[in-house]
Amino acid sequence: MAELNIRERQAGDVTVLDMDGRITIGEGSVALRSAIRRLLEEGKKKILLNLAGVGYIDSSGIGELVSSYTAINKDGGQLKLLSLTQKLRDLLTITKLLTVFDAYDTEAEALNNFK
Amino acid sequence: MTEQTTRLVLPSHIEAVADAAAAVADFVKKCGVSDEGAFGIEMAVREAVTNAMVHGNQEDETKSVIVTFNCRGNELEVEVADQGTGFDPAEIPDPTDPANLMKTSGRGIFLMRTFMDEVEWLARPDGGTTVRMRKKFQSDNEEKLQSWQNSTSASDKPAM
Numbered sequence: 001m002a003e004l005n006i007r008e009r010q011a012g013d014v015t016v017l018d019m020d021g022r023i024t025i026g027e028g029s030v031a032l033r034s035a036i037r038r039l040l041e042e043g044k045k046k047i048l049l050n051l052a053g054v055g056y057i058d059s060s061g062i063g064e065l066v067s068s069y070t071a072i073n074k075d076g077g078q079l080k081l082l083s084l085t086q087k088l089r090d091l092l093t094i095t096k097l098l099t100v101f102d103a104y105d106t107e108a109e110a111l112n113n114f115k
Numbered sequence: 116m117t118e119q120t121t122r123l124v125l126p127s128h129i130e131a132v133a134d135a136a137a138a139v140a141d142f143v144k145k146c147g148v149s150d151e152g153a154f155g156i157e158m159a160v161r162e163a164v165t166n167a168m169v170h171g172n173q174e175d176e177t178k179s180v181i182v183t184f185n186c187r188g189n190e191l192e193v194e195v196a197d198q199g200t201g202f203d204p205a206e207i208p209d210p211t212d213p214a215n216l217m218k219t220s221g222r223g224i225f226l227m228r229t230f231m232d233e234v235e236w237l238a239r240p241d242g243g244t245t246v247r248m249r250k251k252f253q254s255d256n257e258e259k260l261q262s263w264q265n266s267t268s269a270s271d272k273p274a275m
Contacts, residue, residue, distance in 0.1 A: 024132070024133070024161070025129055025132055025161075025165055026129045026130060026132070026133075058158065058161050058162065058165070058226075059162055059165075059220070059222040059223040059225075059226055060165070060220075062222055063218075063219040063220050063222065064219070066217055066218070066219050067219045069217075070217060070219075087154060091226075094211075094229055095210065095211060095222055095225070095226075096211045096216060097216065099216075100216060100217070
């Protein structure tokens with residue numbers, strides 16, 4: 001079984017990536033990077049990462065989230081996070097990245113906040 | 116509690132980080148560490164082993180990373196040894212500084228220090244670096260007792 005499974009769906013002009021697994025050094029981080037790169041190549045620039053199924057992330061995974069955020073912003077797009085688990089929320093809090101990312105508890109709220 | 120020790124010799128490729136993580140998860144469970152404590156310890160070990168493989172051994176597969184777990188009473192000690200040329204941890208910038216917040220790397224040592232009580236780096240006379248991390252932990256039972264005591268003392272307080 002893959003370390004990180006990513007399912008893609010559209011909600012209006014927002015692409016939602018439902019993620020399940022771990023975002024850690026190696027396979028998980030590479031899977032996220034490839035998915036974001038592909039969406040940007042396809043011109044999909046409003047991206048919502050649903051992290052409800054992500055139970056574990058390491059510093060490489062955190063770095064990949066930052067890298068995704070930067071790449072999407074640079075391309076004129078927006079990245080938002082949905083349904084952080086408590087552990088992931090704690091990690092983003094201690095690394096002070098929760099001040100950078102837009103994170104939402106419900107999909108409706110997240111979708112409403114895309115410009 | 117009887118002292119327990121486990122030693123792993125890992126090749127320097129990234130896939131082996133997961134082996135170290137699985138081994139520490141298994142080890143801390145046997146030591147009686149709570150799930151909450153186990154999360155942070157696994158995180159610290161993952162980061163230390165990643166650093167040893169990537170920055171220490173430069174992913175040279177002819178070089179090994181040796182991980183030793185030791186559990187005595189309510190204290191866990193983990194050592195991760197590489198065959199690299201060493202580094203000065205004081206030179207690693209603070210990843211929570213606003214100037215570094217958007218950097219895509221450099222958070223591993225910060226997470227190790229966050230989740231463990233003590234982290235130190237030792238340059239070995241034979242070459243290579245060993246990072247030694249210690250953590251005092253509560254067992255699952257102690258954590259449940261503490262939680263029960265907190266809830267009991269909270270409910271004893273008069274309503275405001």
